[in-house]
Amino acid sequence: MTRATILLLLLLLLTLFFSSSSSSRCHDGDKKALLAFKDSFFSSSLDATWLESTDCCSWHEVLCDKATGRVNFLQFNNNFPPAVLLNGSIPAAVGDLSALEVLVFRSHPALVGPIPPQLTKLRKLYDLTIVGTGVSGPVPSFLSKLSSLQQLDLGRNSLSGAIPPSLGSLAGLTDIRLNDNQLTGTIPASLFSKMSKQYLAYLDLSGNKLTGQIPSSFGSVEFVYIYLSDNRLTGDASFLLGKSKNGPYRVNLTRNGFEFDLSKVEFPDRLGRLDISHNKIYGSIPDQITQLRDLLWLDVSYNKLCGKIPSGGSFPLFYDKYYAHNKCLCGEPLQPCK
Template structure:
């Protein structure tokens, strides 16, 4: 009888352990304290976080299932649910106490304001930092270069000002930089992506819609740039070094700058999908090699100083006349015939 009872008890205990939550899955107490301090730092917030529940179950919080450490905070308002999340104030300094955080994102939180706090420099495991469409202001801080695990930095459509810190180039994993739609001034640092292994990382750089000046750094020719958006700045000089048959560029926009170079001497990358170099001072003609590009779906060379016949044939997609207009003497379909 005792033997049967012992076996039955063991079976019950086994199933009880299966269905009961393990102690490691509960939210880390230090992280819970930091999250509550995060919530309480706002003048007003719609967050419903309560210490009576496991903080790994709280909205917008992601945890590691094994350790219970908080690894992500992701706040987003969108067109479907505008202002469903309300965070009235600046990014809390307590965010820096979430030492296992890998992802931090604020998207469309227009009540978020103030500078990026220096306490974020403590987040040594942070891989993705995104602050997008907010009222966050001040400089792009140089202390971001202390985030040694950072792979992605997207600070688009905020009120950031000042210059781009050259120290960002020291980060060994940062291959995706998006600082678009701000009020940034000065030049593009030649040091950007300098810490990357140039043979192992495809690079994305989006600095459009700022007030940047000077020339595009030639150091960008030494990395495998895939996406490059620099439109709507005040950049000048030669940008032809960005191109080449064996380059990795798939998307590039240099529109609305003061760039000047001979397009005749450009070889387009074979993987090019999209190119907009309109509203510059580019001269020469459109290279005939463009008809060899198998995936090109968009080109805009309008408002430059180009001449010659527009190439045709191959897989080249014919685009509207407006994509070629306002040049010195371009001709041929879809513009009037060449004389």
Template sequence: MLLIPHNSHISTTTMGTKMCRVLGLAIAVLFLATPLASAACNKDDLKALLSFNSSFPPHTLPDWINTEDCCSWAGIHCDDGTGRVTSLLFSNDDFNDFEPIDLVGNMPPSVGDLSELVGIRFSILPNLVGPLPHQLSKLKKLKNISIYNTNLSGPIPSFLSQLPALERLDMSASQFTGSIPPSLGSLAKLRYVDLSENGLTGGVPPSLFSRLDGSALATLSLRQNKLAGAVPRSFASVAFGSIDLHGNRLTGDPRFLFGKSKPATTIYLGQNKLSFDLTDVEYPVANLEYLDIGHNEIYGSISEQIKKATKLTYVDMSYNRLCGRIPSGGSFGNITSRDFSHNKCLCGTPLPPCKK
């Protein structure tokens, strides 16, 4: 997962938008890698797409009514040999491949009739509203769901657990509420979950990634929600490449997310209510690039071991209860005072010198 590091110069909203754009680009590349269609559009898919279009105001997608070859329509990608629709791509970001669109209304249930769909992407569509249709559960080959920066709402549907091929789930920057379904943990291939910038409540399900192969890197972003409770202890056995829990109401001791052998490049735990002793924490020095534990209730000192994280380019440990001398040199060569401000008794560069 590509993440934009949090810092004091970038607002949470702006950062979230940038994050979505980068995430969208990655998924767009996946979709556009689908071979260009040469076979004629499958008649059942054509029927489903015409029903899809008729659910929105007239001429929302005008080129869809000018030809029966749906594989040539904007936003549609087909299998080269069969003519079956494999992905839907509707976006108003900077790298779409068609003119700006405005889908006004609910996502039509006819999406579920496109039985060969592998990926769907609906992004930066502020007038797309309502819940996800249950008919999505029919798409047993669906690998990628990317729905961000919309006004879709309601709960994160538990029927998503009925999609056995699902690998990537991005439903960020929308209006989803309620709890995260524990049933998502039953998906053995799910390795990427981004539910950030919604109104989600409750706890983080311990079942998430519980069936994922231990050698597969997982990405989790739940930033800017209203989640509470402890970070699940079960996450100790998950190989997170990136975990972002910033801006919730999480409590407890998540030291099990750290460890010098962990593969994480990004650990964002800032702006929660976490409380633990940082003194003996070992950092994933081989890969760590971004570390945010600011605005918590963390105490203890900062281990000299962190200097071995040679890729570390961003750190925020501000607004905690830390004490002692800040390590100097190594990856800490470009730190600023605000990265460590408002602690109990930290001292040394870039803060005032320690008292002798």
């Protein structure tokens, strides 16, 4: 092979390399949808980076599948630079990103309006996160059409109304976070009813206006954590615990109207944090809780408990305020028992 032939081949390879690297990887339909998404806002910092002349897979907040060029990850997380400030409502055009798997809007207080029904076209979406925004209206029942959904985080918004029972039809939905909204009504018994027993559930409904009792069906759900604090819930919540359970690891039931005999409760071995303060719980603190090696937080204040506070285990870590304002608890770190 002559020197001229070698140089010609090298030139051809370089030409192919630069032409392929400069060509757009982004799917044409996805790029069109993203540009429509951007144009739906009156103004945003997307204007400076989302340019029609560039590959949309290189845009901030966008990730594509390397093999197909399809947009599968769209994250607007205002907690991390480069910050993108969104002002307006969630554009319907996001529903045209049919390969999307993860959609995140976090810490955008000027993002307002309802959750658009066009999201139901995202049949591959497994993570929908809309947190810390001004999004309002109900938690839509049409979210049950997102058959691939595994995590639903709609915390710290202005959502109102009832939790749709239809969310329980999603067998893969193991993580539900609707905390710090204005939700009312009862907790649907259908939640997690289709979930495989091999999975652990996450539930955060704290900071709402929910009423009624915890569904008894939750007694058969293995929770990693369950946060129901700052609601108006009543009844017996002790069935969430149990020595035979793998979890929950964290339980927060504070500031409700729960009423049950704590002395009859057995605690799961892996329990790490338990806050049952500001309820109507009576009885005594069982000695069995001192055997929990992972217990790092216990707050039983503002209840109707009596008897001697157990000693041993993690109990020397807990201050007197965690036992305060009960009927007749005594012993360290409170007053000695008579």
